[in-house]
Amino acid sequence: MERELVGIAGLVLFFILLACRAPVGLAMIFIGIAGNWVLSLVAPFLRFEPYLRSFKTLLWENVASYELSVVPMFVLMGYLASHAGLSRDLFRGMNALIGRLRGGVAMAAIGACAGFGAVCGSSLATASTMGKIALPELRRLNYAPRLATGALAAGGTLGILIPPSVALVIYAIIVEASIIKMFQAAIIPGLLAVAFFMLVIALLVHLKPELAPKSEQMPWAERREALLRLIPVIVIFGAIILGLGLGLFTPTPAAAIGVMAILIYGFALRLFGQEGLKIRALGQSLLETAVTSGMIYFILFGAEVLKSFFARANLPAALADWAAMSTLDPWMVLIVMLILLVILGCFMESLAMILVVVPFFWPVLVELNGGDFVTASRAAFGMSTDELKIWFGILAVIVVEIGLITPPVGLNVFIISALAKNTPMGETFRGVVPFLGAEVIRVGLLLTLPVLALYLPRLLGS
Secondary structure (H helix, E strand, C coil): CHHHHHHHHHHHHHHHHHHCCCCHHHHHHHHHHHHHHHHHHHCCCCCHHHHHHCHHHHHHHHHCCCHHHHHHHHHHHHHHHHHCCHHHHHHHHHHHHHCCCCCHHHHHHHHHHHHHHHHHCCHHHHHHHHHHHHHHHHHHCCCCHHHHHHHHHHHHHHHHCCCCCHHHHHHHHHHCCCHHHHHHHHHHHHHHHHHHHHHHHHHHHHHCHHHCCCCCCCCHHHHHHHHHHHHHHHHHHHHHHHHHHCCCCCHHHHHHHHHHHHHHHHHHHHHCCCCCCCHHHHHHHHHHHHHHHHHHHHHHHHHHHHHHHHHHCCHHHHHHHHHHHCCCCHHHHHHHHHHHHHHHHCCCCHHHHHHHHHHHHHHHHHHHHCCCCCCCCCCCCCCCHHHHHHHHHHHHHHHHHHHHCCCCCCHHHHHHHHHCCCCCHHHHHHHHHHHHHHHHHHHHHHHHCCHHHHHHHHHHHC
């Protein structure tokens, strides 16, 4: 029991460090090393010196993985798309399609967020990039500040779910699931999110027309140019998503194809005298990719150090044993887990949270479902362990999305508020409330209809 108490104390101290704004990776490494040292005093058989020796190869073993090679490629794809102007072309093209509707420019921003999220894989980056592009246009058209900022903060959350997603890659590696199946499972829930967000905007402007003036028809020449610039963007992004969804290629080649396609398109635009990808922007993209990938790999290394501490403290196993012996309803435990993820999502970056929390929650769910080799007919959740991995992963990522816009510390809201300096943060939080309602409905649908996440993996895997 002493080992478990040390583990609990380390977990509490870890969240205290995060509340004090300590860097996530450093906090993980500090708690992992310090916790293992304390464990060696409490339980002498858990020797500290052999643990330290493992550091000689631990970093290499964690980052030298083919599955993880997809991370810097997707990060580079997102930066190249931004510097080549694809994010701007996405917004302008979507605006040309639906911008003339009341609230159409806000809907166009949602569509552009979904498209950019397909190459970016990060909610925070999607919110920041699309906020810089769409917010000036929404202001110029006199959209209500709470609708403009609320829609962009909510739209930014699509970056974490729309495949390919870095968060889904990391989750799949943790629970040993198929990355391609995770991407396939995210397609329908991602499209639902886009549809629900657009429906929220349509309802809001129908009930309160003053929130969004009806836009004038875009001049034909400008509309034609915007639509023409949208076509190659849709082809590039659509080919990646479709290829992954149909299993035509694995994630790493898909990312490489995406990077090459964006490079060719970006430089081709420059050759024809239009704004495209500059050599200087290419160098900046590579530098930004190196910095971001280094941060991700450092957090992954810190998570491994922290995970070893929790494993030696016997915390995940103790939690799974408790769940197996308890009389709690498995569905109630799952709902409590999702609520905890929403709360943590208000304070933590999504990737770090998945790395910290999933190793605790997953063994518990396996035990509640009936064990590693349970059949679907005998499982508590009515599905096999492999399908549970996929379904829970989609649910977890969605509720992490919700945390990014949940008061009082939704990180996406902070990003959009930093861009909309003249809009009080309270207005932005008011603006995201209807979108939060749509997200709750989406989670409810996925809980009651797991087939929404499992349909494509079952169809394409058969």
